Amino acid sequence: MRCLxxxxxxxxGFHLATRLxxxxxxxxxxxxxxxxxxVKLKEDRHALLKQSRGFRGHCCMLEDADKLRAVTExxxxxxxxxxxxxxxxxxxxxxxxxxxxSNLVGSFNVLExxxxxxxxxxxxxxxxxxxxxxxxFPLAESHKTDHPxxxxxxxxxxxxxxxxxxxxxxxxxxxxxxxFSAYGPWGRPDMALFKFVQNILAGRPIDIYNHGQMERDFxxxxxxxxxxxxxxxxxxxxxxxGAVVDSDSSSPVAPxxxxxIGGGHPVxxxxxxxxxxxxxxxxxxxxxxxxxxxxxxxxxxxxxxxxALIGYQPETxxxxxxxxxxxWYREYYRI
Numbered sequence: 001m002r003c004l005x006x007x008x009x010x011x012x013g014f015h016l017a018t019r020l021x022x023x024x025x026x027x028x029x030x031x032x033x034x035x036x037x038x039v040k041l042k043e044d045r046h047a048l049l050k051q052s053r054g055f056r057g058h059c060c061m062l063e064d065a066d067k068l069r070a071v072t073e074x075x076x077x078x079x080x081x082x083x084x085x086x087x088x089x090x091x092x093x094x095x096x097x098x099x100x101x102s103n104l105v106g107s108f109n110v111l112e113x114x115x116x117x118x119x120x121x122x123x124x125x126x127x128x129x130x131x132x133x134x135x136x137f138p139l140a141e142s143h144k145t146d147h148p149x150x151x152x153x154x155x156x157x158x159x160x161x162x163x164x165x166x167x168x169x170x171x172x173x174x175x176x177x178x179x180f181s182a183y184g185p186w187g188r189p190d191m192a193l194f195k196f197v198q199n200i201l202a203g204r205p206i207d208i209y210n211h212g213q214m215e216r217d218f219x220x221x222x223x224x225x226x227x228x229x230x231x232x233x234x235x236x237x238x239x240x241x242g243a244v245v246d247s248d249s250s251s252p253v254a255p256x257x258x259x260x261i262g263g264g265h266p267v268x269x270x271x272x273x274x275x276x277x278x279x280x281x282x283x284x285x286x287x288x289x290x291x292x293x294x295x296x297x298x299x300x301x302x303x304x305x306x307x308a309l310i311g312y313q314p315e316t317x318x319x320x321x322x323x324x325x326x327x328w329y330r331e332y333y334r335i
Contacts, residue, residue: 004028004077004119006062006110007084008049009042011188012125012179012224016081019225021052028075030068031084032061036091036098037189044332045186062106065113072113079232082110083125085156088190089294092152103155111166121173121235123228126160128180128217128262128299129153140302141178141249141258150294160258168254173235177228180262180301184221184321185328192269193322196276196284197329205285208269212288215266215298220321223314227261230310245304262301263314275322 003020007013008029017027029049033042049055056075060067062084086092086102107124114122131139132147148154160176167174183193199206236257240250249258277283291297303313329335 001079002026002028002075002077003079003081004030004072004075005081005083006030008057009033009046010083010087011186012182012221013081013083014045014049014186015184015221015225016083016228017049017055019229021049021054023229024054026054027056028071028077029055029057030060030062030071031057033059034086036086036088041186041189062109063101065109068109068113072117076117078120080110080114080119080122081228081232082107082122085125086152087188089129089150089152090292091190092150093293096151099151099155103152103159107159108162111163114172115166115170118172121175121232122163123232124159124163124174124176126156126176126178126258127153128178128260128301130157130160130178131299133296135298137298138264138300138302139260140247141260141305142247149296164251164254164256167251167256171238171255173237173255175231175234175236175257175259177231177259177261178301179224180217180219180260180299182219182221182224183325185325187221187325192272193276193325194329196273197280197326200276200280200282200284201335203285205287206273207287207289208273209289209295210291210297212268212270212273213297214269214295215300216269216272217262217264217266217299217301218272218318218321219262219314220316223263223316224261227306227310227312227314230312231259234309245308247302247305248308249305259306259309260301260303261306261314262299262303264301264303266298266300267318272318272322275319276326279323279326
């Protein structure tokens with residue numbers, strides 16, 4: 001099957017592309033190679049993908065509608081995975097324009113492209129950040145998400161709403177999934193795990209926000225990809241899924257659904273750091289700090305709808321996930 005993935009040089013896109021190629025699919029990758037973090041890391045991910053005959057990569061900003069159309073009209077994908085976005089909760093405080101351009105304009109161009117080409121299924125990455133400061137745990141797809149705390153979350157919430165409109169107006173099957181703290185090998189340098197490992201190995205202190213009183217529903221990358229691959233086969237219809245769970249988010253008026261991808265097992269930040277220290281065999285110099293603007297104390301995914309749809313939920317313990325990341329980090333940076 002021909003699969004288009006936006007953001008194949010990114011963390012999740014790279015792993016998803018690798019999995020689909022291993023399954024024998026043809027993958028058309030689109031990535032703008034933006035310098036938000038080390039471009040070499042992105043180039044190295046793409047270099048690995050290019051070793052497969054089934055991969056064709058294109059350097060293209062999603063804001064460039066004409067170039068995006070030229071790429072997709074040639075390939076005419078059957079499945080589209082829209083993962084590319086300006087990431088980062090806190091960077092949106094510094095450069096909100098980047099989120100408008102990538103997350104809003106870029107996503108609009110992808111939706112327009114799909115309206116014209118009519119793939120079998122469009123799958124769009126969103127984020128648990130749309131839940132804002134909700135304390136109604138576990139966070140379920142059916143909960144209100146009207147109070148995002150960052151501009152990043154607001155743009156993602158907006159994309160969810162716009163995608164629903166396209167699904168309704170043009171009868172486009174769309175699944176939007178909300179990621180919960182994805183981590184693992186080839187992860188982003190702006191994420192906590194990468195920063196902690198990097199600083200501990202270099203003998204530098206690590207910043208611990210809210211004095212460590214935080215919990216995250218960490219989701220290992222292999223589990224995340226497994227969920228996405230299974231979801232691509234569950235194409236939504238206007239009739240809904242008939243899943244007997246309270247968190248069923250299937251639209252009553254469109255072939256559209258929202259699905260959490262998380263394990264539903266929050267881990268405290270301090271325990272996460274202890275796992276890193278144990279894996280590295282080194283203690284961290286800890287710099288305890290206050291809460292960051294836009295941050296939340298806890299995330300916890302409701303997994304009922306995910307399990308009802310695909311019979312699966314992420315289960316990899318953080319001890320294993322951290323070990324695999326550290327193994328990759330040492331190998332990649334030759335430490």
